[in-house]
Amino acid sequence: MSPVEEFDVVVIGGGPGGSMAATLLSDAGKRVVLFESAKFPRYHIGESLLSGTADLMKRIGVLETLENDGYIKKYGVEWVWGEQREPWKVYFKDALAMPYDYGYQVERSSFDELLLNNAREHGVDAREEHRVADFAIADDGTVTVDYEATAEGRRGRVTARWIVDASGQGGLVTKRLHEQQWDTSLQNMAIWSYWRGADRGEGLDRGNTFLPTFSDGWWWFIPLRDDITSIGAVVDRQAFNENKGIGLEAYYKECLEKTPEIAARLEGAEQVDTVRVQRDWSYIYDKFAGDGYIAVGDAACFIDPLFSTGVHLAMLSGFLAAATVNTVLDKPELDRARVLEFYENAYRKEFARLRAQVYFLYSGHGSSKDSYFWHARSQFDVPGLAPEKAFISLIAGAFTHRSWYRRYLERLDVPEELRGTIEGIFEGKSTGVGVDVETPLTAGSAVIVDDLAIDGAYLREARSLSTPDGAVVPLSPALEALLAGADGHRTGTQLIDLLVESGVSTPDQAQALVHEAVSYGFLTTAREAPDGVR
DSSP states (O other): OOOOEEOSEEEEOOSHHHHHHHHHHHHTTOOEEEEESSOSSOOOSOOBOOTTHHHHHHHTTOHHHHHHTTOEEEOEEEEEOSSOOSOEEEEGGGOTTOSOSOEEEOOHHHHHHHHHHHHHHTTOEEEESEEEEEEEEOTTSOEEEEEEETTTTEEEEEEESEEEEOOGGGOHHHHHHSOEEEEEEEEEEEEEEEEESOOOOOGGGTTOEEEEEETTEEEEEEEOGGGEEEEEEEEEHHHHHHHGGGOHHHHHHHHHHTOHHHHHHTTTOEEOSOOEEEEEEEEEESOSEETTEEEOGGGTEEOOGGGOOHHHHHHHHHHHHHHHHHHHHHOTTSOHHHHHHHHHHHHHHHHHHHHHHHHHHHHTTTOOTHHHHHHHHHHSSOTTOOHHHHHHHHTTTOGGGHHHHHHHHHHSOOOHHHHHHHHHHHTTSEEETTEETTSEEEEOSOEEEEEEEEETTEEEEEEEEEOTTOOEEEOOHHHHHHHHHOEEEEEHHHHHHHHHHTTSOOHHHHHHHHHHHHHHTSEEEGGGOOSOOO
């Protein structure tokens, strides 16, 4: 066995989440070793990136490289979803709050290698073909990791102060220490292949993802470089099991025949790879972090791939994990349990938001109207909300994305009363369920609590608002000004004007903030006023 080596942090896994966390930890002065079992480049599915991922890539200095390497840009998504078969589109440019109006379509083999090599350039000791065989966390917090250098047939051991588990769906640390909770309503299978010469859109639409539905599920159509397109179907587990007896190739072609919108794009195209299959079962672990370890990406949770959230969640959690671990190791004056709880809450909140959006789209395709409310309620982290209010809470914060939601409302099977409420919010006629903008508002029964916030490479003390229902929102200067102005006499419209005139918010931001405050109960109508914020 090789001599024992000492590091500050061991990262298990060299995918986007592991590379992101390792890079940022090294930038903050940590001695980081990263173990990756494969030799890069290696194949991986999950090729479409959200536009928000661009900002994360900029943080670690790879965005310019991505631009120069000629990856396909994605400016939006084209849908054939719902009862009508007419295609419709949404564009990232219509989301006013997004810093970038495009995402990327990437071959994960080269993209993941780019991120791993970037981690090396930032000082990470990244070792490929190194499989982690075991780990232990001692009572004094010392971490021991045993590894095998598979290409060399050599074993070794390292010690560290912390483990970042970025081992993917294998979940090396989380699987041993915690319970994996499956989402029984999102147990799907993915079946896909690659094609050359598929018909793409024109101009701005040429790189867009295409998502049509068919009787057994839905398709992805993801344009890649060199005229290659990733084309796959996500189907229900039961439907897959009933048909797998005919063989993967035959079932794949049968699904193509059921979807004329995809078949038309493949006229004259050539299939250039075998048919692949993978289980797409959504899950979440009951805990993401504890003394000596933290889990990122799929090692913590996984969502149905409808919104292409895999790389986004991996890199976002890597960013959050780096700030959390830096704080634990360098700022002992901050309570460790609070610091880890910050990470847990932040990651779970983003997971819940994205999973609720998946339910929203699935519910809009031929399901009962009531399922909109109950799906939103079951996924949202505000216990006790009425079903209607739970669904409106799903789009709390989505005011700046209203162009997208209007497209969805036009195409999906949404109850008319609910449709009217949402449109009223977006058009400035309402600030919440049954709350007219001309209704006087006052502070609800929220409590100001001590919290944490990211500040550079670390977490710092901050304050948030918390309601009895469990909603927690950072107490920003704009929210403070809003609560101070809600005196029971000012209406929603007047409060929006107050925020704009005081310079703490733009008109869009002010309207979104008032809507969120009403949705979460931070503001209420004057006639229903409880004790107020304290």
